[in-house]
Amino acid sequence: MILADKITALRRQHGWSQEELAGQLGVSRQAVSKWESASAIPDLERILKMSQIFEVSTDYLLKEELEEAEVSVSSGEDPAECVRNVSLEEANEFIEKKKRMALSQALDVAAYILCPVPLIFLAGYAELDGARISEEAAAGLGCITLLLIVGIATVVAILNGSRMEKYEYLKKGNFRLQYGVEGIVRKSKEEMAGTYRTCAAAGTFLCIISAVPIFLMFCFWEDNDFAGVISVDILLLLVAVGVFLFIWAGEGWGACQILLQEGEFTPEEQARKPVFKIYWCVITAIYLGISFLTFEWHKTWIIWPCAGVLAGAVKTIERMWRRSRRKID
Helix, strand or coil: CCHHHHHHHHHHHCCCCHHHHHHHHCCCHHHHHHHHCCCCCCCHHHHHHHHHHCCCCHHHHHCCCCCCCCCCCCCCCCHHHCCEEECHHHHHHHHHHHHHCHHHHHHHHHHHHHCCHHHHHHHHHHCCCCCCCCHHHHHHHHHHHHHHHHHHHHHHHHHHHHHCHHHHHHHHCCEEECCCHHHHHHHHHHHHHHHHHHHHHHHHHHHHHCCHHHHHHHHHCCCCHHHHHHHHHHHHHHHHHHHHHHHHHHHHHHHHHHHHCCHHHCHHHHHHHHHHHHHHHHHHHHHHHHHHHHCCHHHHCCHHHHHHHHHHHHHHHHHHHHHHHHHHC
8 A cells, every 4th residue: 555545544534534634734635635646745744744643653654655775885986876866756757758758669669670561562562473663673662661761760769769868877777766756656557557468468469460471371372472472561560560569558667667676677687688689689680681682571580489489598598697607606
């Protein structure tokens, strides 16, 4: 139970209205309403007064909210690495900014996934009898379109990154939340849980069934090369939509996880990130290299499911290696 819920429960137990409680605390009814809706936090003076009139300890009111961390700073430590206190205003600003940027981020990643679609389509169309474009022209137009999409998506990614630079310290974990902030962040996370889980389930479903067009092509149009091209484009479209849903719904959820240092943003998971950034960069380079050399995009897509399975093995090996290092140390 967070502080807001405790204030509401205790007020009702005593049979007081918000206005009556506000009178005893010397604040407005609107202030009490904000405390109970978790949109604001009472100051310490009001916390002490409430502990007296409700006849409970301040520890009871704050034990879910206040987490004191012992921070030792050596004389040679870089001041930039010192732990920073994050206020409610900063936390809310971070969450809202991530939510506002969610659509832009999701479209940006989807654009990267879809960038080869025009090239694949034009290359397949050029091989049809009666096509009104040569294979060379199709390849040229497809590459131009691909580069334009990648260029625009990269610019958007850079701009989005620059807007979030001031919050880099949150991703590094060099912070702690001021009292009361954790409870409000958890409440925000709970409010987003339904949308996030629905979109995550839909995104997972689309990614799983994305290979269905390929199998249908093998079943009914095995000798039709253009059908293979269309099936690959549909596969990429389904994956792009699935990833879009993940990111669009996950930005706000992820912001809460960053602030709470949960999920993939725990110190342990953060230490693994550089390994997987390198891993996926290498996989992408291999995929693009093979695809552009062979122009067999309808076959090279198999790299991605294989890479996904291999990623699980890499993560397990990396975790075992870290554990063995800890035992040695």
